[in-house]
Amino acid sequence: MTDLAVEQPPTKERIRAAAADLFHRKGYAATGIKEIVTTASAPFASLYHFYPGGKVELAETVIRTSGPMFQQLVELVWDAAPDLEASLRAVFDGAAMTLEATDYADACPIAVIALEVASTNEVLRVATDDVFAAWVGSLTGRFTDVGIDAAAARSLALTIIALLEGGFMLDRAARRTEALPAAGEQAVRLVRLERSGR
Amino acid sequence: MTDLAVEQPPTKERIRAAAADLFHRKGYAATGIKEIVTTASAPFASLYHFYPGGKVELAETVIRTSGPMFQQLVELVWDAAPDLEASLRAVFDGAAMTLEATDYADACPIAVIALEVASTNEVLRVATDDVFAAWVGSLTGRFTDVGIDAAAARSLALTIIALLEGGFMLDRAARRTEALPAAGEQAVRLVRLERSGR
DNA sequence: TAGCCGTTAGAGTGATCTATCTACAGCCCA
DNA sequence: TGGGCTGTAGATAGATCACTCTAACGGCTA
Numbered sequence: 001m002t003d004l005a006v007e008q009p010p011t012k013e014r015i016r017a018a019a020a021d022l023f024h025r026k027g028y029a030a031t032g033i034k035e036i037v038t039t040a041s042a043p044f045a046s047l048y049h050f051y052p053g054g055k056v057e058l059a060e061t062v063i064r065t066s067g068p069m070f071q072q073l074v075e076l077v078w079d080a081a082p083d084l085e086a087s088l089r090a091v092f093d094g095a096a097m098t099l100e101a102t103d104y105a106d107a108c109p110i111a112v113i114a115l116e117v118a119s120t121n122e123v124l125r126v127a128t129d130d131v132f133a134a135w136v137g138s139l140t141g142r143f144t145d146v147g148i149d150a151a152a153a154r155s156l157a158l159t160i161i162a163l164l165e166g167g168f169m170l171d172r173a174a175r176r177t178e179a180l181p182a183a184g185e186q187a188v189r190l191v192r193l194e195r196s197g198r
Numbered sequence: 199m200t201d202l203a204v205e206q207p208p209t210k211e212r213i214r215a216a217a218a219d220l221f222h223r224k225g226y227a228a229t230g231i232k233e234i235v236t237t238a239s240a241p242f243a244s245l246y247h248f249y250p251g252g253k254v255e256l257a258e259t260v261i262r263t264s265g266p267m268f269q270q271l272v273e274l275v276w277d278a279a280p281d282l283e284a285s286l287r288a289v290f291d292g293a294a295m296t297l298e299a300t301d302y303a304d305a306c307p308i309a310v311i312a313l314e315v316a317s318t319n320e321v322l323r324v325a326t327d328d329v330f331a332a333w334v335g336s337l338t339g340r341f342t343d344v345g346i347d348a349a350a351a352r353s354l355a356l357t358i359i360a361l362l363e364g365g366f367m368l369d370r371a372a373r374r375t376e377a378l379p380a381a382g383e384q385a386v387r388l389v390r391l392e393r394s395g396r
Numbered sequence: 397t398a399g400c401c402g403t404t405a406g407a408g409t410g411a412t413c414t415a416t417c418t419a420c421a422g423c424c425c426a
Numbered sequence: 427t428g429g430g431c432t433g434t435a436g437a438t439a440g441a442t443c444a445c446t447c448t449a450a451c452g453g454c455t456a
Contacts, residue, residue, distance in 0.1 A: 011403080011404090025317045025318075026227075026314075026317065026318055027225065027227060027313070027314045027318075028228075029224075029225060029227035029228035030226075030227035030314065030318060032442075032443070032444085033443080033444060033445080034442085034443085034444090042404095043403080043404050043405060043406085044404090044405080044406070045403080045404060045405065045406075045446095045447095046403070046404065046405095048444095048445070048446080049402080049403065049404085050403095054444065054445065055444070055445095103317075104316065104317070105316075105317045111313055111367065112313045112314060114367055114370075114371050115225070115309055115310045115313055115314075115367055115370070116224075116225045116228065116310060116313075116314065118302065118303075118370045118371055119223045119224065119301075119302065119303045119370075120223075120224055120225075120228065125371060125373075128371045129371045129372045129373075132368055132371055132372065133372070136368075154380075155380040155383065155384065156384070158365075158368065158376065158377040158380045158381065159361065159377075159380055159381050159384040161364065161368060161377075162360070162361050162363075162364030162365040162367070162368055162377050162381050163357065163360050163361060163364055164364065165360075165363065165364035165367050165368070166359065166360030166361055166362065166363035166364030166365075166367075167356075167360040167364070169309065169312055169313055169360070169363050169364075169367075170330055170334075170356065170359060170360055170363070172312075172313070172316045172317075173312050173316055173323060173326045173327045173330055174327045174330065174331070175323075175327075178356065179356040179357075179359075179360050182352075182353040182356045182357055183356065183357050183360050185353065186353065186354070186357040186388055189388065189391060190384055190387065190388065193387060193391060209433080209434090230412075230413065230414085231413080231414060231415080232412085232413085232414090240434095241433080241434050241435060241436085242434090242435075242436070243416095243417095243433085243434065243435065243436080244433065244434065244435095246414095246415070246416080247432080247433060247434085248433090252414070252415065253414070253415095
């Protein structure tokens, strides 16, 4: 398993990455096991070797890996901006650019799965909820850090995550980037309003 | 086809309603044709008799029927409230109540399908886009009606639809109603801000 | 060199998928 | 009474689904 000469990620990782990509774009139900291993250029049996729980275990791994990775990326963008409003704009614009760059396939790594499995698979539903909760928690922290009180910070955080997800949904369906920038501007106004002491 | 004595909707309508319910909850890919006719208590061949295009035609019918029905419902709620802020609150609270009442299955009739088919089926993607466009258009009209200028009205409308969809996604994943009410309050603040002349 | 174990290999299972097929039941109008 | 149309009925095709099985390969330690 030590991949000395080979210049590619190990099989387990390639399978996870391929599954993540397909789940994001096509959703959980529409993605087949065979398609995953083909995309990953991995042997069929290896999937069940590394993920004995099959499709569900693989999906949970994808959710719990892609979620934090995305969060880290967003935090990086956020913290690189000079102030709160710039951070907000950078994140929304970044989402819009990503959506466009991926031919309107990707922007949120778990949105499709989250809606799909919410009433279908409890294990995966909880996994998506945990990811969302972490995102909201992280954003809430950014707001309390600048002196916004806890309740307002959480309300703002929930609103902004909702704006990102909803804007993503609208713009992906329309294959343009209008809702995301508009939502970003409105988010800026909300934060400005909050900081100006209501 | 004339259902004289029978006290139930005609077969075609029963199939459409059953498909709508299943698509909303489980999504497009995860819902089987057989499951639809079973739920509708309809003969198998009738599905292909009424919807020769099969699953895709049925889904498009569902999208293009459920979308306007939902819009009409929201407009009714909106117009029944005494003022703009009350309308906004009524819609967001109504969404939260519906979500809870349906055991966190239903709140938006096309959200799941929209994300699922966006990169998969062009016909259905366009159908979801048309529905979203109609919603945004309707809401934009409500705002211009009270004197908000066109550009601001559209930005507000996009933002509010995004908030509804995103809040729905978060609250469904978490099986609670926190994001939707929070988003509603923030929407009220945005509209108030807009009307107070920035 | 011998043996071990993580990994690869792919055929095969049973279930389920969408869709098509032929046959026929009931009703309207001629 | 007879022809034609709408809708019902269900078997079946052919593909694909997730998953399991046995066997063997190959680099490692003993």
